[in-house]
Amino acid sequence: MAPITQPNAAEHETNPLEALQARFDEAARRLQLSEGMWKVLRTSTREITVHIPVNMDDGRLEVFTGYRVHHSLARGPGKGGIRYAPDVSIDEVRALASWMTWKCAVVNIPFGGAKGGVICDPRILSAGELERITRRYTAQILEFIGPERDVPAPDVNTNEQVMAWIMDTYSMHVNLTSTAVVTGKPTSLGGSLGRREATGRGCMIVANEAVAVRGMKPQGTRVAIQGFGNVGSMAAFQMRDQGYKIVAVADMYGAVYNSNGLDIDKLFAYVRANNEVVGFPEAEKIDRADVLTCDCDLLLPAATENQITSKNANSIRAKVIVEGANGPTTAQADDILRQKDILVVPDILSNAGGVTVSYFEWVQDRQGYFWTLDEVNTRLERIMRSSFHDVHEAAQKHNVSMRIAAYMLAIDRVAKAMTIRGIYA
Numbered sequence: 001m002a003p004i005t006q007p008n009a010a011e012h013e014t015n016p017l018e019a020l021q022a023r024f025d026e027a028a029r030r031l032q033l034s035e036g037m038w039k040v041l042r043t044s045t046r047e048i049t050v051h052i053p054v055n056m057d058d059g060r061l062e063v064f065t066g067y068r069v070h071h072s073l074a075r076g077p078g079k080g081g082i083r084y085a086p087d088v089s090i091d092e093v094r095a096l097a098s099w100m101t102w103k104c105a106v107v108n109i110p111f112g113g114a115k116g117g118v119i120c121d122p123r124i125l126s127a128g129e130l131e132r133i134t135r136r137y138t139a140q141i142l143e144f145i146g147p148e149r150d151v152p153a154p155d156v157n158t159n160e161q162v163m164a165w166i167m168d169t170y171s172m173h174v175n176l177t178s179t180a181v182v183t184g185k186p187t188s189l190g191g192s193l194g195r196r197e198a199t200g201r202g203c204m205i206v207a208n209e210a211v212a213v214r215g216m217k218p219q220g221t222r223v224a225i226q227g228f229g230n231v232g233s234m235a236a237f238q239m240r241d242q243g244y245k246i247v248a249v250a251d252m253y254g255a256v257y258n259s260n261g262l263d264i265d266k267l268f269a270y271v272r273a274n275n276e277v278v279g280f281p282e283a284e285k286i287d288r289a290d291v292l293t294c295d296c297d298l299l300l301p302a303a304t305e306n307q308i309t310s311k312n313a314n315s316i317r318a319k320v321i322v323e324g325a326n327g328p329t330t331a332q333a334d335d336i337l338r339q340k341d342i343l344v345v346p347d348i349l350s351n352a353g354g355v356t357v358s359y360f361e362w363v364q365d366r367q368g369y370f371w372t373l374d375e376v377n378t379r380l381e382r383i384m385r386s387s388f389h390d391v392h393e394a395a396q397k398h399n400v401s402m403r404i405a406a407y408m409l410a411i412d413r414v415a416k417a418m419t420i421r422g423i424y425a
């Protein structure tokens with residue numbers, strides 16, 4: 001039998017569930033949340049584990065493990081993405097589901113929090129295998145999703161095509177076309193205009209507010225972006241259009257730097273052709289890790305969890321951090337960043353543009369009436385800006401970081417909804 005080993009300090013720091021609970025506990029304590037409510041909101045409502053048999057292209061039968069976690073359904077149906085990655089774990093999905101509860105509450109949209117994940121490596125799967133995994137996973141969580149129950153969306157390594165397969169599988173089972181069961185769909189299938197850019201656009205909107213708070217302007221502000229997937233690349237375009245200078249971009253393989261600013265159109269085209277940023281001619285190659293500590297004014301981590309930790313937080317030179325990813329900063333790093341007076345716009349606020357336009361998509365699907373891009377963007381901007389100011393004012397009032405203020409605002413909204421509903425017995 002393998003010896004039982006205690007997790008070491010670094011493992012505690014990078015466990016996403018512990019990272020989440022550290023912030024939750026601090027915000028709950030400051031709110032003087034009752035012990036009972038504390039217990040309820042610290043845990044998920046429902047956790048589904050499925051084992052998904054799939055016929056592989058080479059004739060083998062393989063079994064994949066998937067999860068869907070409902071953290072809270074107090075304010076509305078569950079809402080949150082589905083990610084496909086080899087390192088998906090139940091603790092990660094629990095944390096991500098809970099972050100969705102707080103995110104939807106911060107921007108005040110009528111959803112609870114949910115998240116899903118399948119342990120698989122999409123880089124080595126064929127399109128057919130991905131489709132079969134997606135459809136079987138959907139079939140196995142079918143009773144727990146639906147427009148009024150839980151509405152999945154894209155996340156790491158899932159996209160519009162995956163959402164279309166989920167929508168089709170669900171629709172076949174209920175024997176009608178149900179577009180509102182997922183968001184982030186293609187626009188030909190009930191998707192919303194502006195959804196693809198929404199998370200990056202939301203990051204740009206809060207970045208504009210954050211730099212203003214710091215007495216800076218978008219024009220010429222030097223930005224480093226970690227991650228060049230949907231969020232990182234769309235944020236790069238949106239911020240470039242506002243006058244920011246994108247000096248560094250990293251992906252999972254490496255990073256590139258140009259102090260005069262990278263040409264984002266050319267970089268995007270290069271990545272399309274080569275699948276990585278390294279080798280882009282008009283830049284120097286730097287270490288992937290150095291993108292976080294390079295000479296810049298604003299840092300946008302848009303990759304995965306645990307990138308800014310107690311090990312590198314001290315070396316960060318940016319004055320503002322806008323979190324495009326979920327959970328990119330550990331709780332220990334938060335303390336260091338606060339001591340350094342770096343303004344951190346927390347994930348549950350700064351990346352909420354995606355779920356906000358998901359909400360618009362769900363509304364449009366249920367009405368069968370679609371909005372113009374201008375309507376989507378205007379409404380998104382209104383929500384992101386006012387949420388930024390709500391959180392910023394709460395941070396000043398309680399003398400806490402914007403992250404703790406965002407949690408306090410969100411926990412208070414969810415706790416109020418639960419209190420007025422009462423506990424069904």
Ligand code: GLU
Pocket residue numbers: 079080081082151152153154155156183184326351352354355356358
């Ligand atoms: N996966 C995204 C997030 O983490 C989007 C969720 C959604 O649109 O429901 O916010």
